[in-house]
Amino acid sequence: xxxxxxxxxxxxxxxxxxxxxxxxxxxxxxxxxxxxxxxxxxxxxxxxxxxxxxxxxxxxxxxxxxxxxxxxxxxxxxxxxxxxxxxxxxxxxxxxxxxxxxxxxxxxxxxxxxxxxxxxxxxxxxxxxxxxxxxxxxxxxxxxxxxxxxxxxxxxxxxxxxxxxxxxxxxxxxxxxxxxxxxxxxxxxxxxxxxxxxxxxxxxxxxxxxxxxxxxxxxxxxxxxxxxxxxxxxxxxxxxxxxxxxxxxxxxxxxxxxxxxxxxxxxxxxxxxxxxxxxxxxxxxxxxxxxxxxxxxxxxxxxxxxxxxxxxxxxxxxxxxxxxxxxxxxxxxxxxxxxxxxxxxxxxxxxxxxxx
Amino acid sequence: xxxxxxxxxxxxxxxxxxxxxxxxxxxxxxxxxxxxxxxxxxxxxxxxxxxxxxxxxxxxxxxxxxxxxxxxxxxxxxxxxxxxxxxxxxxxxxxxxxxxxxxxxxxxxxxxxxxxxxxxxxxxxxxxxxxxxxxxxxxxxxxxxxxxxxxxxxxxxxxxxxxxxxxxxxxxxxxxxxxxxxxxxxxxxxxxxxxxxxxxxxxxxxxxxxxxxxxxxxxxxxxxxxxxxxxxxxxxxxxxxxxxxxxxxxxxxxxxxxxxxxxxxxxxxxxxxxxxxxxxxxxxxxxxxxxxxxxxxxxxxxxxxxxxxxxxxxxxxxxxxxxxxxxxxxxxxxxxxxxxxxxxxxxxx
Numbered sequence: 001x002x003x004x005x006x007x008x009x010x011x012x013x014x015x016x017x018x019x020x021x022x023x024x025x026x027x028x029x030x031x032x033x034x035x036x037x038x039x040x041x042x043x044x045x046x047x048x049x050x051x052x053x054x055x056x057x058x059x060x061x062x063x064x065x066x067x068x069x070x071x072x073x074x075x076x077x078x079x080x081x082x083x084x085x086x087x088x089x090x091x092x093x094x095x096x097x098x099x100x101x102x103x104x105x106x107x108x109x110x111x112x113x114x115x116x117x118x119x120x121x122x123x124x125x126x127x128x129x130x131x132x133x134x135x136x137x138x139x140x141x142x143x144x145x146x147x148x149x150x151x152x153x154x155x156x157x158x159x160x161x162x163x164x165x166x167x168x169x170x171x172x173x174x175x176x177x178x179x180x181x182x183x184x185x186x187x188x189x190x191x192x193x194x195x196x197x198x199x200x201x202x203x204x205x206x207x208x209x210x211x212x213x214x215x216x217x218x219x220x221x222x223x224x225x226x227x228x229x230x231x232x233x234x235x236x237x238x239x240x241x242x243x244x245x246x247x248x249x250x251x252x253x254x255x256x257x258x259x260x261x262x263x264x265x266x267x268x269x270x271x272x273x274x275x276x277x278x279x280x281x282x283x284x285x286x287x288x289x290x291x292x293x294x295x296x297x298x299x300x301x302x303x304x305x306x307x308x309x310x311x312x313x314x315x316x317x318x319x320x321x322x323x324x325x326x327x328x329x330x331x332x333x334x335x336x337x338x339x340x341x342x343x344x345x346x347x348x349x350x351x352x353x354x355x356x
Numbered sequence: 357x358x359x360x361x362x363x364x365x366x367x368x369x370x371x372x373x374x375x376x377x378x379x380x381x382x383x384x385x386x387x388x389x390x391x392x393x394x395x396x397x398x399x400x401x402x403x404x405x406x407x408x409x410x411x412x413x414x415x416x417x418x419x420x421x422x423x424x425x426x427x428x429x430x431x432x433x434x435x436x437x438x439x440x441x442x443x444x445x446x447x448x449x450x451x452x453x454x455x456x457x458x459x460x461x462x463x464x465x466x467x468x469x470x471x472x473x474x475x476x477x478x479x480x481x482x483x484x485x486x487x488x489x490x491x492x493x494x495x496x497x498x499x500x501x502x503x504x505x506x507x508x509x510x511x512x513x514x515x516x517x518x519x520x521x522x523x524x525x526x527x528x529x530x531x532x533x534x535x536x537x538x539x540x541x542x543x544x545x546x547x548x549x550x551x552x553x554x555x556x557x558x559x560x561x562x563x564x565x566x567x568x569x570x571x572x573x574x575x576x577x578x579x580x581x582x583x584x585x586x587x588x589x590x591x592x593x594x595x596x597x598x599x600x601x602x603x604x605x606x607x608x609x610x611x612x613x614x615x616x617x618x619x620x621x622x623x624x625x626x627x628x629x630x631x632x633x634x635x636x637x638x639x640x641x642x643x644x645x646x647x648x649x650x651x652x653x654x655x656x657x658x659x660x661x662x663x664x665x666x667x668x669x670x671x672x673x674x675x676x677x678x679x680x681x682x683x684x685x686x687x688x689x690x691x692x693x694x695x696x697x698x699x700x701x702x703x704x705x
Contacts, residue, residue: 016623016624016625055650087624088624089624089625089626090626090628091650091651091652149623150623150624168617169619170617170619171602171603171619171620172602172619172620172622173619173620173623175623176620176622176623180597180622183597184597189641225598225600225602225603225620228597228598229597229598229599229600230598230695231598232596232597232598233598233691233695346624346626346627346628347616347627347628347629
C-alpha cells in the first residue's frame, strides 16, 4: 500500500440533488465531478428540480467513470472506496451506497462510510493538484460553520473525527432561506447565487426586516422562518417588482440573514475559545458573508479556512474523499465481510459515531 | 370476459352471474364499479384478487335501500340523518357492521361502508339479487379513476382481466368525484373521503402566534389519534411561503411525543423522525405527483404511518389516490391581518 499521504480514494456522494464522484490522493483533489441539477435547470429558466431526474441511477456510472478518467489513476491503484451514508434523502443515498459496494466488492477494496456534514467540515483542508497544501499546523479546537441548502450548523472540532454540534437551525437552513427569497423575487430556483448578484447592486437599508433571534443569541439557535415570513409580506406589498426593487429587497434580506448568522457565531466565539474558523457548504461561496466572517475572525486574530474552489463548497465527492483519507489513516474502514452491514442513515448527526 | 353495451343488458343476466359468484363491471352515478355478491366468500376473494389490494382493506357495499342496509349494519341517529338527506346518491356511510357479509368486506374493526347508488341498473340488479354487492371502483388499486372501460382495461394485467365475467359498457361517464365517505361510528361524523357531496364541517380558527398554531396542531392530532395504527393519517398542509407549515408540524410532533428536532424538509424532501414515527415531506421542490410516489408514499399509507406534507397542493392527485384508505386532513393556513396571525381551517377537501 502507498505511504499515508498518497492514499488514493474513489469517493461517491448522492445525498440529495447532486450526483458526485471524485478521486483524491491524500488531501489532494485529482478529480471532482458533479452532475448538477442547478446547472441543468439554469438553462431551462428555473424549473424545479425533479425527483425523477434526481434518481441518480442513470448517471452515477457515467460520473464515476469520468472521475476516474480525469484523475488519470487506474482503478487498480485506488486504495479505497468512500461513500456518503447520510444525512440526506434515503432513496438518493441508497444509489451511491449500492454503487460503492459494487465497486469495493468487484475490485476488492476496503469501504469507508462517511458523514456528508463531516465532508463539508473537512472540505476546507483540500488542496488542488497543482498546489501543495498551504494548510499546516492545524490548531484545535476549531469552530466549523457548515451552511448549505440542507445544513446550517456550528460544530466544534476537538480534533479531526471528534465533533460537537453547538448550534443548528430550528426551521429553514440558511441556503434554503436564500433560495426561497430568490424564488419569491422571481429569480428561479435554486437562486442563492443570483440573489447575491442582485444584492450586490442593492441597498440593504431600504427595507426594514427583522434580524432573527435578536437578543436571544445565547440560545445558539439559527432560525430563518420568521425572516422568511416578513419577507414574503414585504414582497407582496412591493409588487409589482422592478429591477431596483428586486436589488434592494435582495440586499435587505441577505443583510438580515447574514447579520443573524454572524451574531450567533460571535456568541459562540465568546463562549468557546476556538483557535480557527472553518467555513464550508454552498453558502461559503457567498462573497458578502465571507467578508463579514473574515472581519470578525480578524478581530479575534483567528485564522479562517474556506474551500479552495466553489466546487468544494456545493455538494461534492472530493470532500468525502478528504474525510475518508483521515478515517483511512485511523484505520477506520470496512472489509468485504462487513459490507452487508452498511446502510443509509438519512438523519445521521456528525457528532454521533457511525455504527460500523 | 364479455363486454356488452348497456342497452343490450338484461337485469337477469347480471344477477345470474353475480349469483354464481361472478364479477361484473357496471357504471354508477360516480365511476365504473366492480361488483360481486358481498355475502359470497368465494366472490369476495375474487374481488380482492382483482383489486390487488391486501386482505384487510375493507370494501363498501351497495344496497337497494335503508331497509336492506339495516340487515347488515346498525344505523345510529347520525347515519339515519345522512341516509335521509343524501341517499340514494354519491355518499358512502360507514356504520357498525352486523358481520353478515363475507370475510374481508367489513373493516378490521367491524365497520361497514354502505352506499345506495343513484343508478337504475345497479338498483334493479340489487333488488332482484336481494343481497348487497360490493361497491368498489373498477380500477385496480392505485390506478386511474375509471370513467370509461379503457381506463380499466388498459391498466390491468391479463390475470385481472380473466377475473372479470361481464363488463357493462355505458360509454364515458361524466367525470364525477367518487362518493363522499363518512364514518358515523365515532362521536362526530368524520369524512374519510370527500366527493361531490360536502358537509358543512369546515372550521376556521384564528391563530395569534406560533404557539397557538402548535396547539391547534395538537388538538387536531387528538381528534384523529383514534385512527393511529388503524389507518394512515395524512396532514396535507397548504399555505403560502412562511405561513407556518413547519410550525404546525412541530406542534404535531410535540403532541405525538416525537423527540427528534423537526425542521423544514424542503431541501431533503423528506425527514423521518423517531425512526418513522412521523414522516415529514415537503413538495415545494416537486414538479409532479410522481415524485411523491417515488418517495414511497404508497408504502407509508399501507404501513399506516403518520405523514405531514407541506405544499400538499402540489401533489394533490397522488394524495387523493389514497383517500379511501387513509384519513387525510387538509389543513389550510392563510395570512390574517396582523403579522403573527394566521387563519387555519381543516377538512377532508
